[in-house]
Structures are given as C-alpha cells and as structure tokens.
Amino acid sequence: MTNEELKIKLTELLPSATFEEGGEWVNLSVAPAEWKPFAQQLRSVDGLAFDFLFCVTCVDWKTHLTIVYHLTSTIHRHSIVVKSKLDRAKAEIETVCDIWRTAEFHEREQAELFGVNFLNHPDLRKLILTDDFEGFPLRKDFEDPINMIKL
C-alpha cells in the first residue's frame, strides 16, 4: 500500500488521528487513551497487518514526552510511525506487549530511561539500570554529577 492509501485507510480506522507531513513513512499521532485499541486494529485489520514492531522509542521535548512506535508489515511491506504525546509528570500509556511481544523489552527499557509507565505491562522492573537507580537518565533535565562528563 502506498503512503496515500495508508493514510485513507488509517483515517477510516481512527478519525481523530492527526498526520504529520514529511519523512518517508506515514507519521500519525494518536491520543494515549486511543492507542491500545488502535494498535490491535493495526495488527489485525487485513489490509494493514502491521506484525513487526521494530522500534519503540521516546523523545523528551521538555514540555512533554512523545512515544514513537515504528511498525512495519512483513506481508505488505509498508511502514508507519505512530506517535503519542504523554504528560511529562504522569506519563502513562497502555502496553502493547500482548500484541507485539518484542514490546515487552523495548517498553521496559523506555520505562526506566524515560519514566513512562506502561499500564498492564506484566513485568515492568528495571532492565538495564540497577534496581535502586533514581531518576530517568534520558530525560533532558537529568543530571548526574558523578558519572556525567560535560565537554
């Protein structure tokens, strides 16, 4: 499916989604509350069949966090980027690790590095950092006076 067709199809599924121009892939933003049901549709709707979640990441925009999901379909070979704005103080979004199992690890990583709380995640312990680590290192305001070297 071309990007234009994808856009039409995705608007049908979720009219409230907003599209961003530019980039090689379709970029769309969804509200955090709408994400989980939308994700299920992305996975299961025939023409879309996004079965491969290859990247989950988060960007700290200082005012808010944006969580970014890169999805592709191994059948139709089309890709989309789904973004969702999260509140910085109370970053919460539903987990998708029951839809794409790779999300389990990626979400754990983003949870500890950005402080995003993935609701209903089976095991949201710290994966990379030590259990007693304070703070979210990849946020822009994170300061570690001991280990960070400023150039």
Added chain:
Amino acid sequence: MSAIQYIKDIYNAVKSLLIGMKQTGYYFTHHKEIITQNYPEEKQQLAERFRGEVVLTHDSNNEHKCTGCTACELACPNGTIKIVTKFELTPEGKKKKAIDKFVYHLELCTMCNLCIVACPTDAIKMDQAFEHSVFDRSQLTKVLNKPGSKIMEGVE
C-alpha cells in the same frame, strides 16, 4: 527404528566423527600451519596507518607545524587534546599566537582519527606504538611539543 536404520545411524555417526578427527589430525601433523608468534621476541610490523597514539611531528631542527588553531581540540569527541597557547614576539616585533603546550590525554583517547583529519597543517599524525601500559595513570598525560620547539617557517 528398524535394525538397518540403527546400523546406518551408527555408521554415519562414526564416519562424521572420523572426518572430524582427520581435520585435527592434519593440523597436528602439519606444523607449518602454525600461525602464532612469540610476541615480545618477534614483533609484527604494524600497518603504516595503525592508530596507536597521536604525535606531533618534529623535524631535525626541532620545529613542528602546529599553529595552535585548536581544530583538533574541537574535533575531538572526548576532550583528549588541550592546547595551551601563548603569544610570541616575532623578529619584526609583532605578537604572534603559538602553542605553549600541546597536552594529550592518552587515557581518554579512542584513536578515532578525527583530530588528524581536522588538522589543517598536517602537524599531528598517528604513531604505531601500541604498548602503552604504565603503572600510573598520570604518566598517560603527555605534552606533545618538545621543549624548545617552535613552529616551522612558512606554516600559517
């Protein structure tokens, strides 16, 4: 499992094991295949481009080409290089910027070659020395310009 299959399995298994033993047996009997070297005694000639450490090249008159432009300092991702400049009086009586100390922190260097690429006058280059271990970390901080050295004529 039929009896024939059973015997066949054993035959194939033994055959594959013997083929494997033939390979190791070959290396056991052919000592010319040995590729290791007695390291401290026989040292391999390292490649010309091998990045061991940064050196400031000096010619026979104890002159170097560094103008103190700090391009390498800016290019370095780790803050390995610190250039301390001073002002010298040229014979004509003008003040001219020159390096006082070219400080190189070998312990921070990752041999990424970015400083060499950045240098506009080809003053610094990579040396092939690789045996850098010392007992004290402070010995790894080096001053690259030799005492009394000055900038080469004509290098701007």
Added chain:
Amino acid sequence: MLEEVSAVDQGDMIINIGPQHPSTHGVLQLVVTLNGETIKKVEPHLGFIHRSIEKMCESLTYRQFIYVTSRMDYLSSHINNHGCALCVEKGMQIEIPDRAKVIRVLMDELTRIASHELWWGAMAMDLGAFTPFFLSFRERETITDIMEDTCGARLTMNYIVPGGVMAELHPDFQKKVKAFIKLFREKADQYNELVTGNIIFQSRMKNVGVLSKEDAISYGCTGPTARGSGVNCDIRKLYPYEIYDQLKFDEVIETGCDSFSRYLVRVKEMYQSISIIEQLIDNIPEGDFQAKTKAVLKLPKGEFYTRVETARGELGVYIVSEGATTPYRIKFRSPGFSNLSALNHMAKGGKIGDLVAMMGTLDLVIPDIDR
C-alpha cells in the same frame, strides 16, 4: 524479590548464569529457573555494560558521534558506522561518490565475514569443541589485517564518515582481499567437515531453541536469527542501500526454525558475502573517496530513520534533529536487544546445554544489547 521466590515451585533451582560466565561472551546475567536440568524460565538482566550511548551522542556533533557506535556492536563496527553515516547523509541530502559506496559495501561484507567467523568459533567453543575457535581466528586475523592496513584499526574502525570514507584504500587492498578469498574458499570446506557435518554438533543443535516464524516476527527478531525461522528480513534485499540493489546475492533463508538452521544461515551468509566481494573487488570505480561536505554538519529539523543489516540483524538509527549541530535525540534499535527477548520463549523446556547452543546461535554481543 520475595514474590519471585514464591512463584517458583518446590524443588526448583534458580541459578545465575553470568554476569561472569564463559558462555555469555560478556557481561550478561541470566537468571535461570531449573527443574533438575530442565529450564523453566530464563530471565535476562542487562545493563552491566550500559554506557548510555544514546545520551552521550546527544552532546556530540554529527561527525563525532559515529566513533561511539563502533563500541556498540564491536564485531560489526563498520556496519554501525555505516548506518549512522547513512542517517546523517539522508538528513543532509549528501550524495556520496560511487567509489565510496563500493568501498563501504566491501568493508561491510568483510566485517560480516569476520563477525561470522568469530561467531562460528565461539559457537563451537560453547558446545565444547575448542579447536574451531583457533582455526576461525586465522581467517578473522587476515580480515583484521586488511582492515588495519586501510582503516588503521582492528576492531573499532571509525572509517565510514558522513560523506564517504575517511581515507583512500591501501594500495595492497585488492591483492590482500583476493588472497583472503582464496584462503577462505580453501579452508571453509574443511571447517564444514570439522563442525557442520559432525554428528555431535548436529544433535546438539537440531530441534533446539525452536522459534516459529510467527514468534520470530512477534519478538522482533531480525538477521540470521529470524532468517533461520524462514522470515525474509534482509535489509540489503528489502530496503537496499548503497549499491546492494545492483549486486547479485541470495538472501539465505532456512525454514528449520531451530538452532541448526540459524547456524546454517550464518555459514551460508559467509559464502554470499564472499561472492559479493568477488563481484566488487575488481570493479572499484575511480574517483573521490569522500564527497565535499561542510566542516560543520547541521541536520535540518526533522526525524530521520535508516536501517542497515549488521551481522546480527537490523540496526536502526533514529535521529531527531532540532537543526543544531548535535542530535536532539538519537535512538539505536539494536538487533541483539530484540533477539535476546526471544530467549526465554526458546529456552523453555530445554536443558542447560541447550541454553548454551541457543545463546550461541543468537550471536549475542553484549554491548550491542546494552548500548
């Protein structure tokens, strides 16, 4: 911790494999729940070599950050550098000379062979045969010597830079690569006799660590790990970069879904890489090795994502730029991280010996996972 213990049945044993363990090839900790010799659960604990490369890169310029990526997947450092350089070039819209493209591909494929050679030896050593490790190092050394001649380093290259490559090829490059191809063709068949055909190897790997095609996709596996399960996911074929679309090579796919098919994929990939090198080695176009670029690179505002096929799978580089000289946010989607997440699923019901075979065929490089 308390709930964890109570979740385990009576008579089960929890052992820590790692962070210092011979078969994890680095500092990876696996907390394994065992019932006798049978594995009930594998829980990876990462982060022993986490250096927060993503955070570091935020303070480095677009020229500087590439060297850090050599230290992620240190066995395919060229390809990591390549991915980052591609992403920067995509943002800056730099067109690189043909010669640089060919050199990049040649280096990538040599790196892939070197990485697979090391994996092959380490895999055999994990299963208890020591000799292949030393044999594989012989070919790998030949490649690192070639790399050393041209790039000046043996492991962390930093040779591929935005705009092309850092330096001209060494005059002996073609001669040495041809000698290597000859050596490889000579020895690889011997090694197949020693290892691939061996009945003990085969029985250790067949039907071990079964990962079905659906699971492989769902767990986000890429590279040889997924191709061993019949997923065609070779970025070089699907989303060709540089000159891969002009080259003749096959995407190696095995459908056995077990450790042995993952093993075969990697072994066959080495032959494919050799054939790519053979196609290119005599046809390196003349010209510049680097495009003219500005001294200070500034990516326009926006988001850029590129992917390359490393020896372990798909490396994604995601740069969010605010128009400054440093990236605003950079994310490396490392292949090992996703591949590792499938380990628990694969290992259930296997023996401890199987765990070693599975980790071997996942080809884990710990800095790649932790970043």
Added chain:
Amino acid sequence: MWSLGNIAHSIDVWLNQTFSPALALLIEFVIVGTMAISLFAVLGLVLVFMERKVSAYMQIRVGPNRVGPKGMFQTFADTIKLLLKEGLTPTGSDKFLFNLAPVIAIISAMLLLAPIAFAKDFQMWDLNIGVLYVSAISSVAVISILMAGWSSNNKYSLLGAMRSGAQIVSYELSAGLSILAIIVLVGSLKMTDIVASQETGWWLFKGHIPALIAFVIFIIAATAETNRAPFDLAEAESELTAGFHTEYSGMRFALFFLAEYVNIFIVCAIGATLFLGGWMPFHIGQWTAFNHVMDFIPSSLWFFGKTFFLIFLIMWFRWTFPRLRVDQLLNLEWKYLLPISMFNLLLATAIAILGWHF
C-alpha cells in the same frame, strides 16, 4: 637380560638376605609406595605437558615454549604456582567432605595402580581378580566427585556432580561388558594371564570382530569414565563454569587435576593390557626373525608406548569433538553402547566356546 623385572627381583633377593623377612617386606612396601607416588607426580607432569602440546598443535599454536627447553618445565612451574596458592574453603560448605573429596579422588586413582603390569614381571600386586579389582575401585572415584559437588554448596558444582554420577554409573556397565568380552576369551581375571595369553598376537587382532567392537566401546566408555571431552559434562566449562570443582583452588584443585590425568593413564593402561597385549612385544605368527627383533625392545617401552598411544587417542577426541548434552549422553549409553556390548559379549562367548580365536 637387563629388565625392570630382573632389577626388582634382585633387590628383593638382596633385601631378604640382608634383613629379616618382615623388615624386608616393610622396606619393599616403602620402596613401592615411594615409586607409586613419584610415578604419580611424573605422570601428572608428563600428561599435562603432553595435553597442552597436543592441543596446541591441533589448534595451530605452539603451546608452552618458555619454561625450559621447548617448555618442558612449564608444568613444574604450574605445580609450584598451585602449591603456593591459597586453598579457599567457601563459607557454607561442608568443610570435612570438602577437604576429603580430593583425597579420595587421589587415593582411588593410586589404588588402581596396583594390578597394572608395567613390564615383564614388574607389577605391584598380581592378584587373581585383577580386572575385577580395577573396575571395583574405579567406581570409588565417583564418590569423590559427588562429595565435592555436594559439599561445595554451589549449584554449578551440584549439577556437575549429579551429571557425573549418572554418567559414570551408566558407562561403567558398557566398560565392564567390553572388558568381559576379553575375559571370556582369556578365561582368567589375572593380569599376568591376560598378558601371557597375547603372546601369539594381541586380542585386538586375534579376537575377531568382538574384540574390535569391545575395543571401540572400551575407549568410548573409558573417555566417559574419566570425564574427558566429549563426555566432560561434569566440568562442562561453557555450561557449568567448572562443574564439580568450581569452588576448589590451590592444591586441592591440583589433586583433582592430577587424579584426572592418572585416571586417564590407568584406563589406557588397562586398555593396552586387555587389547594391545600389555608389555608383550608385537609378534606376527611364524616370522621368528621379526619377532626376535621385536623382543629386543624392552617390555616397559612396549607397555608405555601402547598406553601413550591410547592416551593420545583420547586427547585427540577431546580436541576434536564438542560436548554431548546430558540426555544424549545417556541415550548413547543405554540405546547404543549397552545393547551392542551385550550382543558383543554373546558373540565373544560363542567364539570362545567354539574355539575360533587363534
């Protein structure tokens, strides 16, 4: 003619003439004990060096080459290092068993030296159930491994010990059955009888197919019983770090190490005695001239030559093959080796009864 047997005999005669019989016996005990211990030490040094060299050449390396000429004294240096190292006892371990285990390992290895005929008329104790004695004592070794694994209070050690227990107990069966095939052909358990029966030819050649099969099975079982690769599941360093001796260090580790190598020597000596004629020179039927030349080579050389050939074979296995998984190991024993060796025993019995062997 000069031979070890003659020397031993003349010493015995001289001692008995000089001292009272009881004192002479005591002195002989001391001499034999000292010789056994020194043989132990020498074997340890030689075999470790041999293993390192063999592995090095198979792995396109040079191996130890710094200490002494061609690295001959490398193992001495290693031994000194091990002697000087602190022997750690982990807290939480069963200290008594932990310290006892390596001693048992070394004692069981030492006891096994008794019935081996090193040369013509040169043997510590020619007891009439020699082979039975060997298989009985060699089973004691497994106790030391179990003890070490249990008392270390380490899960890796425990797993290694349990694997080793299952492995040695199973492989004892096929080792025993393959030995039995030769016993049936000889008709005696006594070592001297077994060697004497091979004067006209070694059992490997004159025992037809059963002897050949028994030999192959014996080598496999011997490798397994000594916990050598491809059956080194008790150690399995890529799985269990070091298996049952994970917690051992210093001299106690060295004792395990030594026991392993001496055990290899012993099983290979038994193999050489049963299948390759022990100290008996290589004879071919009626070629008297050839046989005469062969007789000139001292019998001890024949024995050690054959034994070291078998040791080399076992080392060759180790540096070629990967390790088996634990269930495959037991499958190999119970599905392949045991049925074959039972069938083989039947065949050997038939041949012995019909008198088809030479």
